[in-house]
Amino acid sequence: MHIVVCMKQVPRDNSVKINPDLSINADGIEKIINLFDEYAIEEGIIWNEKHGGKLTVLSMGADEWVEQMRRALAMGATDSLLLKDPAFATLDTIAAAKVVAAAIRKLGDVDLILTGRNSTDDESGAFAPALARILGWPQLTYVGKVIDVNPGSKTITAERHLETVVETVTAPLPAVVSVIKDINNPRYPSLLKIKKVAKVEPPVWTAADLGVSGLVPTVTVTQRVPPPPRPSGETIDGPDAATKVKKLVDKLLENQII
Amino acid sequence: MPGVLVYVEQVDGEIAAVTRELLGKGKELAAALGGSLSAVVVGSGVGAVAQKAAAYGADTVYSVDDPRLSPYTTDGHVAAVKAAVAAAQPSLILAGASFQMRDFGAALAADLDAGLVVDAIDLKADGGAITAVRPSHGGNVINTYAFAAGRPVVALVRKQSFPEAQPGAAAGSVQALALDGAEIRTTVTSVAPKTGAVNLTDAAIIVTGGRGLGDKDNYYKLIPPLAEAFGGAYGASRAIVDAGWVPYEHQVGQTGKTVSPKLYVACGVSGAIQHLAGMRTSRNIVAINKDPEAPIFRVATFGLVGDVNEVLPLLTQELKSRLGR
Helix, strand or coil, rough: EEEEEEECECCCCCEEECCCCCECCCCCCCCCHHHHHHHHHHHHHHHHHHHHHEEEEEECCCHHHHHHHHHHHHHCCCCCEEEHHHHHHHCHHHHHHHHHHHHHHHCCCCCEEECCCCCCCCCCHHHHHHHHHHHCCCCCEEEEEEEEEEEECEEEEEEEEHHHHEEEEEEEEEEEEEEHHHHCCCCCCCHHHHHCCCCCCCCCEEHHHHHHCCCCCCCCEEEEEEECCCCCCCECCCCHHHHHEEEEEEHHHHHCCC | CCEEEEEEEEECCCCCCHHHHHHHHHHHHHHHHCCCEEEEEECCCCCHHHHHHHCCCCCCCEEECCCHHCCHHHHHHHHHHHHHHHCCCCCEEEEEHHHHHHHHHHHHHHHHEEEEEEEEEEEEECCCCCEEEEHHHHHCEEEEEEEECCEEEEEEEECCCCCCCCCCCCCCCCEEECCCCCCCEEEEEEEECCCCCCCCCHHHHHEEEEEHHCCEEEEEHHHHHHHHHHHCEEEECHHHHHHCCCCCHHHHHCEECCCCCCCCECCCCCCCCHHHHHHHCCCEEEEEEECCCCHHHHHHCCEEECCHHHHHHHHHHHHHHHHHC
């Protein structure tokens, strides 16, 4: 079977700045695979090892993203694909999903798409559902356990881990699945494998290759500001711990916080 | 009609608090847009909930009542709401921002080719144009969105963003809609409550422990009893979740839960930027740490420098005697 993992590169932390043109400036912050996507890659490897076939890591972005795609290849992905075009740079999530959907259609033989529940920078979690709907495939989001992927019956059964309940759901393949953090333990690629893929250049598909044009964002950012600073706090002092604790509880009661 | 449609979430046959907020804000936005407020109730045996929604200010409540709509499926609920969208032609569709609503809302927006905002904390309608405010990047960036004209907007709203609507006389009408031609492709075979579920995002008080607790035994000795004395839930930093002390369920931060309780008590938590991302919007923050330079103190409402091993048992005791718990 052919499994595709959609992955995104993100800054390791969100101490980003805002450029005058309102774009996000993450210069100087280490770039990593979006953590939730790393779990998706591991889940893809697990099922690829079981059923064989191809495991493609797909990313939409700039050349600098290739480094993280190589990491996914070193972990165990068999193929890679980069979607790159100046027209893709400013797309909102739904428009990005349209581009990825075009690539999935062009690949033609995809049985399962895995991705993280959200990126840790944008944090919307909209990509997987949007991609599923645009492809016309069923979706299983917030999956904490894949119980079975059955190429024979062409089904996937998985647990969706929501805030207070766990749903067990079966969907026909092809399907789109988004995964949460505790689904597995992503492996560390060996040095040997890292060396082996160090020079791999993923195939690149552009907007023209995909036949997508006239993508209009439905959302535009008109303002971006840092959050208002928190009012400065108060230090609870005292000669010993017992005095400080009493003072703290006094403060909490006085301010009707408890 | 350039109005507003609210997706009604239900909790044990009652209208969820976030929906009451949306009905309140939706009424205001509908007036600003020059349209009416409608609501859609989706499920099986939901007639009573539809009546209640009418009492919270919806001019029209669409009820899509069908056995196939319970439990939730994306296919079922998106099809049901699209029937209501076709009837009401709203310019703005509001729902909460829980995992299930994200599953639903993004799918609906894709189907309608609508604008989408997830985790909205404010919404405005000026001269027919809708704008939304949402945080991203762990709360380090506050974005204002505008939307393309001529398409609806789907806004998934973070709870506790708006005051709740108050019930009045049920003035609105309830209109039944059929779930026509919907193909539901997924099969839900069980819906089980999470064992030891902690809905941190709903807790009014959260007590979180970090690496400063030293080890797993000490965490369980000190943190859950303190949380209980506060009448709250207990959370954990990523470091100690990854170390296997505490299940992921309890993790607060960039790759865990984003919480905004009335009181957040961080014990032995240094306050890495990834942790702050998940709790910086808490209304009050207490930090207890022996390192006075720990970044957590920079966001603290009340900072107490001290050894958690000494402070926490005293605090638990003090709360028990003062609060009578």
